[in-house]
Amino acid sequence: MHPTISVIIPTYNRANFICETIDSVLNQTYQDYEIIVVDDGSTDDTKQVLSKYGNRIIYIYQENQQVGAARNNGIRHSKGKYIALLDSDDVWLPQKLEKDIACFELDSRIGLVYSDVIYISSDGAALYKRKLKCPTGDILKSIVLQNFVVLSTAIVRRECFEKVGMFSTDREMSGSEDAEMWIRIASQYYFGYIDEITTKYRMHQTSMTSDPDNMKRSILCAIDTIFANKELLPKISHLKNQVYSNIYTHIAINYYGSGNMKKSREYLKKALLMYPNQVYRNKMVLYTFLRTLFGKKLSYRLRQFKLLIQNRIYTLFGD
16 A cells, blocks of 8 residues: 655755654654655765665665755656655654645645744754745745745645645755745645644755855845746736745845845845835844944844843743
8 A cells, every 4th residue: 555645855964864754754643654755966975874764664765966856757657646855854743744745635726734833952952933924825926026935844736746846956946946836836735734844944054155255146036936937927926026025035134134235235125126015014224234334343243142031031931
């Protein structure tokens, strides 16, 4: 018999994290699944580390092709009715899959279920819970304007990939191919949301968000692809200026975070030229601009102080 869920874990040089990730799947209360690990050309001892799992996982090695191609490879080898996506440095809480399946059973129109996360540090310490508006049902407009689906919380009906296609393998989009995929799925299916933390999302210095130039390239490639999609365009064309303004604001925040105040102000200007109402709709425009005026050192200290406060609040109150 085929498993109900196929868990796809692409990995690249994550030997120090991947066992914790796999163990979090093995510890699920819902046990009807297969685990497929796609090694995207790792040069560390990933293969040796994974050997202890034996036939509890399906291990696939490929030459490095980036994460989109690795996920696609895993999906092609999978047999489950649902495809659960998990990055190899993130961790699931034990009832994650059980709650996902229960959500799918509420409405046959749901093509993707996602849930909430807590951010953790490289060593696993809790940092803070995210605070985003996370809608359900027909969420196309909302997700075009802002990607609120964290990949490691997403579980997708297999038929979605058969209908809208697989993840982009364009290397220019690597790191944002999930956002482009969610929009394609949202154009055809409802989304279900579980208003609970089911996943620990790991933040560390080697993440793509620490490289604003690569993040800019990736996210602009994804958005350009979305607005070049002739099937999607009639549904979203009226949002184009606002979407690009949101993206430019996001890019500006990333440059601010890296200490490049000049680039940050440059993209804030682009955001306002593209959609002037952004200054009223998104408080981060003015907030980020003011912070760029403080200079790199003071801005860094303020940023560290903000993360410290978020961590203390989560430690005291849990949200």
